[in-house]
């Protein structure tokens with residue numbers, strides 16, 4: 001394989017990531033950041049319903065997650081769609097925001113599909129922030145099948161960019177933004193990212 005794009009390589013002066021002192025405890029279930037999120041929301045009937053937990057190592061900015069491939073996630077007969085698997089990686093990487101307590105969105109996501117993933121499979125995901133440089137957050141993820149220590153089926157490297165909450169307010173469709181701002185649970189979740197909603 002030919003290596004990653006240069007923009008996924010942290011600069012030499014990048015900092016080691018630091019788990020926020022008020023980050024969720026190791027092993028804690030993180031819950032959905034938004035009920036209607038296709039990756040983690042409980043209000044999306046055909047979504048992934050991905051469940052993420054804070055990683056066990058208190059010194060690492062790391063996450064574990066599980067996603068069960070359902071028939072509605074097929075691409076080829078009986079196999080997960082690659083875009084759905086990329087979504088599972090993206091969502092797991094996005095969950096790292098909880099541990100940094102920043103809001104960041106995916107700027108670049110580079111994915112390797114190593115093994116086909118059949119319907120019914122539980123994809124065991126691990127993600128970790130590897131470096132931070134200003135607003136740029138470098139991270140990596142793997143998805144394994146057959147158990148948390150099974151063979152790697154998918155992997156990704158990503159660059160997330162820190163944004164302010166205004167990113168969503170200015171760019172999201174007004175109906176959903178208003179509904180989110182009117183929902184006290186959503187405001188509470190936003191506060192968990194140390195933003196002023």
Ligand SMILES: CCCCCCCCCC(=O)SCCNC(=O)CCNC(=O)[C@H](O)C(C)(C)COP(=O)(O)OP(=O)(O)OC[C@H]1O[C@@H](n2cnc3c(N)ncnc32)[C@H](O)[C@@H]1OP(=O)(O)O
Nearest residue numbers: 007033090091094095097103105106107108136159161163
């Ligand atoms: C409430 C919590 C929400 C959690 C959500 C988790 C869900 C899962 C994650 C997602 O799927 S997020 C949705 C998918 N992503 C997006 O919709 C992002 C769309 N892109 C943008 O809005 C903007 O391009 C972005 C905010 C990412 C960057 O625009 P900015 O104008 O803020 O930044 P700018 O262009 O000045 O770039 C800042 C730095 O990042 C670099 N950069 C930005 N985009 C890049 C890119 N795509 N690839 C490589 N580098 C990139 C850029 O080169 C620059 O580097 P330097 O500081 O070294 O000059």
